[in-house]
Amino acid sequence: MTTPMTPVTIIGAGLGGLTLARVLHVHGIAATVYESDPSPSARTQGGQIDIHEEDGQRALADAGLTDEFHAIIHEGADASRVLDKDGKLLLDVPGDDSTARPEVLRGDLRQILLDSLPAGTVRWGRKVSGVRSLGGGRHEVTFTDGTTVTSDLLVGADGAWSKVRPLLSDAKPAYTGTTFVETYLHDVDERHPATAAAVGKGAMYALAPGKGIVAHREAGNILHTYVELNRSAEWINDIDFTDPAAAGTRIAAEFEGWAPELTALITDGETAPVARMIHALPDGHRWDRVPGVTLIGDAAHLMPPSGDGANLAMFDGAELGSAIAAHPEDTEAALTAYEQDMFPRSARFYEDARDIIDICLGDNAPTSFIDFFTGGPGPEGEREAQSRS
Template identity: 65%
Template sequence: MSVPVTIVGAGLGGLVLARVLHLHGVPVTVLEAEASPSARSQGGMLDIHDDTGQPALAAAGLLDGFRALVLEGREATRVLAPDGTVLLDEPDDGTGTRPEVQRGELRRLLLDALPSGTVRWGCKVTAIRALGGGRHEVTLADGTRLGTDLLVGADGAWSRVRPLLSGAVPGYVGTAFVETYLYDADTRHPAAAAAVGSGALLANVPGQGIQAHRESGDTLHAYVALTRPRAWFDDIDFGDPGAATARIAREFDGWAPELTALITDGDTAPVLRPLYALPVGHRWDHTPGVTLVGDAAHVAVPNGEGANLAMYDGAELARAIVAHPGDTGAALAEYERSLFPRIAEATAEAARDFDLCFGEHAPAGMIDLLTGAAAHR
């Protein structure tokens, strides 16, 4: 079997690419290892930026659908000190340019906008080989082989496509998040709900922090950050939720109870999320017939840009493909010519933002970042 464009990975970047190509009549297949769209949780809230994510959704013809998913009030931000003192309280006054949506609902919007069969579920890529002339053959776990004129890795941090282009491997950045959920928070966890407010809560100090978003309804989604060696986390048995929760909570002894409740009162078992990143400014030599989008190209520490950049990558690659029909070499050259400077700037900015949030100047640096003061230094 042969298809003109094969995308590995049905994340936001790959789906935007598939959708824009579909709108322009370019045949495309998306290979996704997961068995179905509901195989796992799709993460929490995303703020969709007016200079990246929103233009990508516009190119996909889905701006109206996106706007229908926006959760009003979620652009509000609160920064608290460990003792609960409010350091910054910015309400959502309706003038913000980065509306918040649930990642899973945005992904569903993109999936529903593709023809049935575009995404092939349960298709785990096990091998890829070059056929010459820019074509590649993809082998799946069930033995199926597919030839393609253009192969796009949209398969995240641990991409199976990236090794065709680069030997770079994501490295642990020294910090991990521990994820918890509190359900029916206004009723069952009122103090924590009040601390979070209507949008996002940030309570960071050098090397650690408690962060949370209010998701749809009154669900609180917390990310507890700790800068510790990977081995420190390996010594915690996350298979024993009670013991793991107690161990993480000990790192926040003396913090306000409305903050530590986001750790101790979780309604789900704590989930460890170590953070990994590719080298800042990651790039590769042009290789005929293959390229990358999203985290496969530029996974970085989180600063709200990752999903937006992935969608923007997808839209930009689609634009280049459409602009150069039948000439994948020219399309990839145009795409990568703009991609690499964008990667360099975005990943450097992510590293700076992360340091402001968790480095020696937290929380003052984080407040400067949120209020725009850091940009003027």
Template identity: 60%
Template structure:
């Protein structure tokens, strides 16, 4: 087995892992990042993200990339519409350019981070298959290609099904009861004017009877849509998603009496992809294990209904890297400080996400979300 040693190893080149590597680099600390994808262009990186002032943007400031972030903001992306199943618009707000949650394309944000790192920082095509302790805080990580690394500081930034997490926790993500079916409608204004007019220029929500549509206007003019519904965990397995016509019919059967414009977000789509929504237990934490820690979804996978996943991952990465820089030569002090703040922060956001799921996909989800946007969140 070909084995190399890296003082700091980050498993996962998502937004959190890249932010950690970048902030370490800012402080003069070299890190090696290992990712299962073949390269930076191996797949599309998903839709729009709203980057929050209190966490995601703080991480970008720590990374020295906030000016670059401002250059890729999707102007108009903070507009929002909330619509009922009959197509009636209940809330409509415009983007005045002063909101604290500007929208960016996930792929462009990832590129900003990738391009800020020294050449060779990312080792592509390295799918982690397991990790084990070697003693004295050191760990070994094995990869599917037969290679392995050893490291003094192992950072698990490898997402929901993390191969690093078992070193610190036996917890596994559980199905939340919500399934997504993602669709894309390209060149929306010209090819899909009905859907484009309905969604508008920013974020779009339609809710009712435990289901709904969540959509974004992308920077390329396409619509990226998440059709969401309460469903048994095996519901997706009953549908042949390789046959788009059959899959669309199965999804639309759950929206039989909804407005035709809303149904067109599935019926007229060029792509269709299923995804179950999983989450770790709210308040997930672990005892301090020498030489290893987690960030992002590996640490606190939650449903997307508070909009905090990417923001927290980036903030985790920045906070962890800053703690390492603040405790030179004392990894355990750095990880203790990082985790002391990580656990309550992630627990609060996970609870908010779980509550958001129940709000949006309850029987009165439309009414409760209308109240939220007009009156603010209810007092606990």
């Protein structure tokens, strides 16, 4: 069987990989993206995310998709409320529809990137089973169906459990001690009016030391919830998530005595609860230059969720695409330029990501979160206030 050669091979059709492919396309450079999902609609693409002016929006501008991005913004979704466990309102920040950090659905954002690429750019249903170096900066990618491709330039955009990362680094993601349990409520204004009122028009945070309920109103009258818990891996693994009712009851028990309009986000969930165990790579993860291969997004710098992950992945993709375009005859110069900027850029966010978890679930929650949001005591609050100004 003949193994095809692809000049730029991207593993993973997430936001980072697609942004890279699009920026390359803008510069007239062909790329092929291989994705394990069988189709674009094979699974949901996560919830609502805010796209930051300084990185995510810059990446979309480089991709020539600013107008398309503005068309999918969920107006008013940047409103935020903080409640205590009894449902009492502690902080209410109305949305201002500014362009600094507008909210969009991850799936809608992915779709405008997919729509911007030539037909056939993304090859669906191609799950990677292994990658090996052929020397001279060339690499062979093997898929679970037995087919292979050889690449002059291989980019791992394949997330936390990247198959490409071992070519560059021995680092493996480690559990951080925090798990988010994901649930959904639908038709909330009609079917769950008390809970809908508690959440409001945007995001709602009900936080306490070691646990919290965070919900976001999404387009289509949906409440998307992440139940946040500082628990051991053994505690999480002891819950049978194949039994949705029992799993929901077990998670809700951690919030005994909380307001029913808050616990309804767990007990009344209309989809099976899904545990998202939060993993991270070592702080400041980096590697020595290896010819012909690099990483972007979570494959390069997996860290706890802090609102920056999607933005960093897209910015990585845009910056790598621009570097490749700037060095059309010298792949190594392009990869060196990209990594020299990416390593210190991503390193700055590791500390922020750890701080966010502590602010939300540490001993001083929810006061620490309110201070963070309003620019109250401490450098974290000052930093957040500046970012929202």
